Amino acid sequence: MRVDSSSKVDLLINQLDLNDHINSFKHFFSRESSLYIEGDQELHYRYIKALDAIEFKAPPKVADFTNIKLHLQKHGVLQFEQIFEVVKVVRYFRYFKNRDLEGIIGEWMDKFVIEPKFFEVEKYFTHDGKFEENLDEVLFGLGAKIREHKANMNSSLKRLTSSPKLSPYLIDTQIHLINDEESLLVRGGFNHVLKGAIVGRSSSGGFYVSPDSILKSKEQIRYIVQEREAIFYNYAKEFSSKLAELLPFISFCDKEFTKFDNYQARVLFAKSKNLQLVKSKKDSKIVLDGFIHPALHHAKPINVDFSKNILMITGVNAGGKTMLLKSILAAAFMAKYIIPMKLNEHKSHVGSFKNILAIIDDPQNVKNDISTFAGRMQEFSKIFEYKDALVGVDEIELGTDSDEAAALFKVILDELILRGQKIVVTTHHKRLAALMADRDDVELMAAIYDEQNRVPTYEFMHGIIGKSYAFETASRYGISNRIVTEAKAVYGDNSEKLNILIERGSQLERELKQKHKLVDEKLESIKAKELELKEEKQRVYEELEYEKNVLKESYESAINEAKLAARAGDTKAIHRAMNKANQQLPQEKKEPQIVQVAEFNIGDNVKYHSKKGVIIAMKDKKETIVEVDGMRVRVKTKELKHTQIIHQKPRTDVNLQVQRRAGLKCDLHGMRAEEAIEELDKFISDALINGWDEVIVYHGIGTGKLSYAVKEFLKTHPKVKKFEDAPQHMGGFGAKLVTL
Incomplete structure (x- = not known):
C-alpha cells in the first residue's frame, strides 16, 4: 500500500522527534494549513524576513473560506458567523494597509483595494462579531421590548419567592434557567400554591417549575424573537447578495491571507521561542553551527560539517550518535519548510533535498512476520526509488553478521551515491568504517568518551573512528566487574590493541582540538584589541569634528566682524574691526604647500604628455628641446609640465576692498x-x-x-x-x- 505524501511527512516528523516542536508551531496559524508553502521559496523567504523586521499583532483565528465561497457562487444565504469570517480577514488587511509600511510588505498591502460596497456590510458587525442593532430602528425597538418583558418576568418571579404561601415549598430563592426556561426550585406539594410547568428535577429530589404567571411574557418574547429572526434573515440575504458581487475580491483575500498566515506563523513562532528563520540553499552541503534539537533540553549545541557524500558516525554507546543523525535530518527538514529552529544562522548552511528519508526504527514485529535484517533490506530497496535524497540510517549493521554486513553495505552505499543520494549513518562496525575511511567523499565523526569519569561527553570529533566502549557501558549500567573482565579476555588481546590504537587517535584529536581552542581564544583577544582600536579611532574622530566645529564658529565670527567693518564706511572703524577679526581668527601653523615651478630651465625634469624627459636646449621661451627615452623632441614650452616642486613659506593675506x-x-x-x-x-x-x-x-x-x-x-x-x-x-x- 502506497503511503500518501502527508502521511510520509507525519512519519518523518515522528521519526525525528519533532512532534512537539511542529505542534507548537501549528498553534501560531490562524487557520489550519499545510507546512509547505506552494510557490517560489526564495520569494516566500523574502516576505518572511521583511515581516520579521517589523512589529505587528497576530491575526484573529479564521475559518476556511471553501464553503463560504461555494455558497456565494450558488447565490446562497450566508449565516452571520460566516459573513463575519470574511469581515475579520478584510479588517486585518486594512490594519496592515493603514500602517503605510515600506518595502515589499507595503507594496503587497497596496494591492488590497477595498470596495465601498463591502463597508455597507462590515459596518453592521462589532469587533467581536455581534450585529449592530442600533443601526436598525425596528431591531432596536424590538430589543427594548424583549428587555422590558424579561424585566417583568424577573419582577413576577421575585414576588413569588417572597410570597408567604409559597415560601414553605421553596428550596432556595434563586431564579434558575433550565432548558432556556426561567424556573423556581420547589419541594413536592407545591401545586396547591403554585401553578406552572415542571421543566426539570434536581439531584436532591426537588422540582424546577416555570410559573404560569410569566407565560404571557414568554409568549410575547417568542413572538418578538421570531420577528427579529425574520429581519436578521433579510439582512443576511442582503449581505450575501452584496458579497456575491464581491466574490473575486473575497477569493483574492482568502488566497493572500493563507499565504500571509504561513508567513506570520513562522515569524511569531520564531520570536516567541528565540529561534532563527533559515531557508535551504540550492546545493547539498550541510554545515550546522550551534544547532540544538528542539526535543532536547539543556543540550550541548551540535557543530558538524557534512559537505561530503557520506557521514559515518561511530563511537561510544549512548553517546548521542542517533540524536546527531536526527539533528542533521531535522535541520534539513525544517530548512526545507522554513520552520524556525535553534542554530547560528550566520555560520550554518543547509542544502536542499527533494526527499528526506530516515531508517531508524527496528522493522521487526509480530504482525508483519519479518526479521530485523529482512525489514532493513526492504527499507533500503525503497530508497533506490529516489534521487537527490538525504538519507539517515541508524545502526546500519542491525540484525546480521558484522563482516558480511560490512561488505554488503559498502556496495549499497556506493550505489546510493551514484544515484545522487547523500547519506548519514551510525555504526559500531569498525570494519565498515575502515573500508570507507580512505575515501575522499566520506566524512568520519566519533562520539567522545570521558575515560577519567567513565561517561559519554555528547561531543564529537571529526576525522576519526570511535570506540564503542561496550565493556565500559556495561559496567556503567550495572553489569558486574567479574563478567566484564571475563568478556575482555574472550574478546582477545589483538582486538583490544586495535581499540587502544583507535582511542589513541581519538586522544590525539582531542589534544589538537584543545590547541585549536587556545588559538581561537588568542584570535578573540586580537579581535577585542582591534575593536578597542576602532573605538579609539572613533573617539579621536569625534574630537576632531568638535574642534572643526569650534574653528568654523571662529571663522564665521571673523567674517561677521569683516562685514561690520565694511558697513562702517569710516576708515578707522574699518581698521579697528579688521584687527578685531584677525584676533578672532585661530593662529595655526600651516603645512608647507607644494606648488609647481612656473619657469623652465635647461636640465629641468619635465613631463610631456605621458612621457618624462629632460630639457637639453631652449630656443626661446616658446620652444624647447626635450630628451625623452633617448630621443630628442622639439615641443612647445606651454605643453610641458614641471615635475619639480618647491616648498613655499606659509603666508596669510587679508585684503579688503571697500567700493563706493x-x-x-x-x-x-x-x-x-x-x-x-x-x-x-x-x-x-x-x-x-x-x-x-x-x-x-x-x-x-x-x-x-x-x-x-x-x-x-x-x-x-x-x-x-x-x-x-x-x-x-x-x-x-x-x-x-x-x-x-
Whole structure:
C-alpha cells in the first residue's frame, strides 16, 4: 500500500522527534494549513524576513473560506458567523494597509483595494462579531421590548419567592434557567400554591417549575424573537447578495491571507521561542553551527560539517550518535519548510533535498512476520526509488553478521551515491568504517568518551573512528566487574590493541582540538584589541569634528566682524574691526604647500604628455628641446609640465576692498549672456563682501535672452534670498532688485 505524501511527512516528523516542536508551531496559524508553502521559496523567504523586521499583532483565528465561497457562487444565504469570517480577514488587511509600511510588505498591502460596497456590510458587525442593532430602528425597538418583558418576568418571579404561601415549598430563592426556561426550585406539594410547568428535577429530589404567571411574557418574547429572526434573515440575504458581487475580491483575500498566515506563523513562532528563520540553499552541503534539537533540553549545541557524500558516525554507546543523525535530518527538514529552529544562522548552511528519508526504527514485529535484517533490506530497496535524497540510517549493521554486513553495505552505499543520494549513518562496525575511511567523499565523526569519569561527553570529533566502549557501558549500567573482565579476555588481546590504537587517535584529536581552542581564544583577544582600536579611532574622530566645529564658529565670527567693518564706511572703524577679526581668527601653523615651478630651465625634469624627459636646449621661451627615452623632441614650452616642486613659506593675506556707493548697481546692457553672467557673479560676490543686503541689476528688455539668463542665474545662486522687477522709476522690467 502506497503511503500518501502527508502521511510520509507525519512519519518523518515522528521519526525525528519533532512532534512537539511542529505542534507548537501549528498553534501560531490562524487557520489550519499545510507546512509547505506552494510557490517560489526564495520569494516566500523574502516576505518572511521583511515581516520579521517589523512589529505587528497576530491575526484573529479564521475559518476556511471553501464553503463560504461555494455558497456565494450558488447565490446562497450566508449565516452571520460566516459573513463575519470574511469581515475579520478584510479588517486585518486594512490594519496592515493603514500602517503605510515600506518595502515589499507595503507594496503587497497596496494591492488590497477595498470596495465601498463591502463597508455597507462590515459596518453592521462589532469587533467581536455581534450585529449592530442600533443601526436598525425596528431591531432596536424590538430589543427594548424583549428587555422590558424579561424585566417583568424577573419582577413576577421575585414576588413569588417572597410570597408567604409559597415560601414553605421553596428550596432556595434563586431564579434558575433550565432548558432556556426561567424556573423556581420547589419541594413536592407545591401545586396547591403554585401553578406552572415542571421543566426539570434536581439531584436532591426537588422540582424546577416555570410559573404560569410569566407565560404571557414568554409568549410575547417568542413572538418578538421570531420577528427579529425574520429581519436578521433579510439582512443576511442582503449581505450575501452584496458579497456575491464581491466574490473575486473575497477569493483574492482568502488566497493572500493563507499565504500571509504561513508567513506570520513562522515569524511569531520564531520570536516567541528565540529561534532563527533559515531557508535551504540550492546545493547539498550541510554545515550546522550551534544547532540544538528542539526535543532536547539543556543540550550541548551540535557543530558538524557534512559537505561530503557520506557521514559515518561511530563511537561510544549512548553517546548521542542517533540524536546527531536526527539533528542533521531535522535541520534539513525544517530548512526545507522554513520552520524556525535553534542554530547560528550566520555560520550554518543547509542544502536542499527533494526527499528526506530516515531508517531508524527496528522493522521487526509480530504482525508483519519479518526479521530485523529482512525489514532493513526492504527499507533500503525503497530508497533506490529516489534521487537527490538525504538519507539517515541508524545502526546500519542491525540484525546480521558484522563482516558480511560490512561488505554488503559498502556496495549499497556506493550505489546510493551514484544515484545522487547523500547519506548519514551510525555504526559500531569498525570494519565498515575502515573500508570507507580512505575515501575522499566520506566524512568520519566519533562520539567522545570521558575515560577519567567513565561517561559519554555528547561531543564529537571529526576525522576519526570511535570506540564503542561496550565493556565500559556495561559496567556503567550495572553489569558486574567479574563478567566484564571475563568478556575482555574472550574478546582477545589483538582486538583490544586495535581499540587502544583507535582511542589513541581519538586522544590525539582531542589534544589538537584543545590547541585549536587556545588559538581561537588568542584570535578573540586580537579581535577585542582591534575593536578597542576602532573605538579609539572613533573617539579621536569625534574630537576632531568638535574642534572643526569650534574653528568654523571662529571663522564665521571673523567674517561677521569683516562685514561690520565694511558697513562702517569710516576708515578707522574699518581698521579697528579688521584687527578685531584677525584676533578672532585661530593662529595655526600651516603645512608647507607644494606648488609647481612656473619657469623652465635647461636640465629641468619635465613631463610631456605621458612621457618624462629632460630639457637639453631652449630656443626661446616658446620652444624647447626635450630628451625623452633617448630621443630628442622639439615641443612647445606651454605643453610641458614641471615635475619639480618647491616648498613655499606659509603666508596669510587679508585684503579688503571697500567700493563706493556706485557699487550698488550692476549694468549689463549690451553684453552677451555668458559675459553678463560672469560679470553678475563677480558683482554679487563683491556686494556680499561689502555687506550690502540689496542691489539693483540693469539688463534691459531687448530680445529677452539676457533677461532670461539673469533670472535663471539668480534662481540658482545660494546667497540670493529673493529678486523682483524694479519699480518704474528705477528701470521697471529692464532691471531687477536683488535681496542678498
